[in-house]
Amino acid sequence: MKQSINILISGGGTGGHIYPAIAISNELKLRYPEANFLFVGAKDKMEMEKVPDAGYQIEGLWITGIQRRITIKNFLFPLKLIFSLLKAKRIINKFKPDIAIGTGGFASGPTLMMASIKKIPCFIQEQNSYPGITNRLLSKKVNKIFVAYNNLDRFFPADKILKTGNPVRQDLLLIHSKREESFDFLNIDKTKNTLLILGGSLGSRRINQLIEFQLEFFKKHDVQIIWQCGKLYFNQYKKYNDLDHVQVHEFINHMDFAYAASDIIISRAGASSVSELCIVGKPVIFIPSPNVAEDHQTKNAKSIVDNNAAILLKETDLDTFSIVFEILLKDKGKQQSLSENIKYLALPSATTDIVNEIEKALIK
Numbered sequence: 001m002k003q004s005i006n007i008l009i010s011g012g013g014t015g016g017h018i019y020p021a022i023a024i025s026n027e028l029k030l031r032y033p034e035a036n037f038l039f040v041g042a043k044d045k046m047e048m049e050k051v052p053d054a055g056y057q058i059e060g061l062w063i064t065g066i067q068r069r070i071t072i073k074n075f076l077f078p079l080k081l082i083f084s085l086l087k088a089k090r091i092i093n094k095f096k097p098d099i100a101i102g103t104g105g106f107a108s109g110p111t112l113m114m115a116s117i118k119k120i121p122c123f124i125q126e127q128n129s130y131p132g133i134t135n136r137l138l139s140k141k142v143n144k145i146f147v148a149y150n151n152l153d154r155f156f157p158a159d160k161i162l163k164t165g166n167p168v169r170q171d172l173l174l175i176h177s178k179r180e181e182s183f184d185f186l187n188i189d190k191t192k193n194t195l196l197i198l199g200g201s202l203g204s205r206r207i208n209q210l211i212e213f214q215l216e217f218f219k220k221h222d223v224q225i226i227w228q229c230g231k232l233y234f235n236q237y238k239k240y241n242d243l244d245h246v247q248v249h250e251f252i253n254h255m256d257f258a259y260a261a262s263d264i265i266i267s268r269a270g271a272s273s274v275s276e277l278c279i280v281g282k283p284v285i286f287i288p289s290p291n292v293a294e295d296h297q298t299k300n301a302k303s304i305v306d307n308n309a310a311i312l313l314k315e316t317d318l319d320t321f322s323i324v325f326e327i328l329l330k331d332k333g334k335q336q337s338l339s340e341n342i343k344y345l346a347l348p349s350a351t352t353d354i355v356n357e358i359e360k361a362l363i364k
Contacts, residue, residue, distance in 0.1 A: 005035040005362060006096055008120075009056075010111035011103030012047030015201035016272040020125055021103040022054045023167035027355040032362075038095050040088065042106040046201060046231075059091055063106045084110040092118055099123065099361050102138065109134040116141035121361040125354065127166050127271030129303055130296035131155045143361065146354050148275060148347070149303060164354050165347025166275035173348055175260040175280060182260035186247070188224055193329065195225045196262035196282075200289070201251065203230015204268055206315050207287055208237060211266075217322055219245050221329060226262065228252050264328065264335070269301035275350070277310075281343035283328060283335040284310040287318070309341035 007028060011021035025037055041047035043060035051058040061084040088110040092100075100115035102108035102124045116122050122142040126135050129149040139145055139156040147156070148166045175182075183190040195218065199207040208229050218225055224245045229237045234250035241248050252258045259265075259280045267273050269288040277284050286305070288297035298314070305312040313324060328334060 005032050006098050007032075007035055007037050008040065008092070008095060008097035008100040008111070008115065009037065009103070010040040010100070010108040011105050011125075012041040012045050012051075012107055013105035014270065015046070015050070016127055016270040017103045017105040017108075018047050018050050019169065019272055020127060020167040021101070022051065022056070023169065023351045024101060024103070024125070024354055024358075025054075025056060026170075027167075027351045028358070031355065031359070036095075038091070038097070040091060040107050040111045045106070047105070047107075059087075061087055061107045061110060063110060081110065085114060088114040092120070099358060101125070101358065102135070102142075103127070104132055104135055106134070109138065112138050112142065123354075123358055123361075125167070126152065126156075127275070128296045129271070129299045130294045132293060144357055146350075146357070148271060148350070162353075162357060164357075165350035166272055167351040167354060168272070168276045168279055168348075169255065170351065171256040172259060172276055172279050175256050178256060178260040182257040185254065185257045186226065186261055188226070188247070188261060192222055192224045192245075193263045194261050195223050196258055196265045197225060197227045197229075198265065198267040198273060199228060199230050199233075200268045200270060200273070201230065203228075203233040204287075204289065205233070206318070207266065207268070208233050210287075210318050210321060212237065212240070214322060214325075215240065215243065215246065219243075221326065223329070226252070226258055228258075264325075269297040271296075271300055274300045274304060275347070278304070278342050278346035279348050281339050281346070283338040284342065285324065285328070286310055286312050287315060288312070290315055304342060304345060307341055307345060309338060309345055311338070 009021050011017040037056050039051045039056050039058040041058050042063050063080050063084040092114055100112055100120050100122045102112040112122050123144050124135050124138055124142050125146040136155050145156050145160045146162055146164045227248045231250055237248050240246045265282050265284045269286045286301035288301045301312050304310040
């Protein structure tokens with residue numbers, strides 16, 4: 001094996017692509033402390049901030065996705081793709097990676113396409129039950145495809161698929177020992193029921209509107225809330241930090257404490273969130289975003305709900321929220337059964353299993 005290992009990783013656009021990439025990198029770094037890591041992301045997307053925060057270098061490509069409606073951005077897409085392919089080629093020629101890993105997002109397409117042309121061993125990690133077009137196109141070019149759901153041979157070559165689950169933050173494996181500490185860290189009342197609201201890294205307009213409308217309802221039922229409203233909405237909702245039973249956060253950096261303190265969780269159903277929530281093992285109400293390709297968040301949520309492990313509430317049914325929530329709040333038996341059932345679906349060794357497979361290419 002080479003003395004110096006160069007590892008190229010591409011994934012971004014949302015936390016659901018970024019955090020699996022960082023989790024895989026952290027595990028590889030533990031095993032190969034002298035390895036060189038380089039991320040490739042999309043300019044102006046959140047990975048350009050989050051990846052350096054995690055201690056890794058990143059290069060940006062001028063790339064965006066195709067909009068579902070006719071826009072100027074769509075006319076620019078072919079030009080952006082050509083520029084991104086050329087820049088990805090330059091990055092690869094300079095960095096000389098031994099392996100390339102893609103976790104989805106706009107930049108991973110050009111990056112892994114050029115890496116595969118260079119005959120570099122390539123791996124992709126698909127978080128969702130319905131794969132995005134980037135990973136579907138890349139699937140014929142890569143060595144292995146790590147997935148979190150069954151029946152993905154509809155989209156990928158069956159002999160390349162390995163079901164591992166989605167990589168998650170390793171500190172989540174220990175949250176049940178952090179409950180007492182979490183109350184002090186978050187400065188919340190341990191005698192009250194605690195509701196955690198997660199609308200995704202950028203935030204969810206409909207979930208934020210729902211929570212704002214229900215603030216008096218939560219107060220009446222003696223529920224305190226930890227509310228991650230997202231970067232796009234923080235200025236609009238931060239005024240509610242003045243209320244005794246409300247904490248509004250743009251982003252929660254210590255998710256282990258937020259999960260540990262919570263009794264019930266309301267969440268979008270992005271793939272990484274679903275995987276984390278299986279490990280966390282708390283009662284969950286999923287409110288899937290309908291504004292994603294192929295409605296994959298609803299499919300993600302249904303894979304859990306069909307195992308009696310969570311509650312699904314569509315955006316079209318939010319007028320029933322107070323009834324659904326009050327029933328769950330009062331039914332401790334239901335809370336316990338949801339917790340037990342969702343924990344049964346967890347795949348906590350996903351990161352280790354993925355890196356074990358990648359390591360085979362490194363030690364050849």
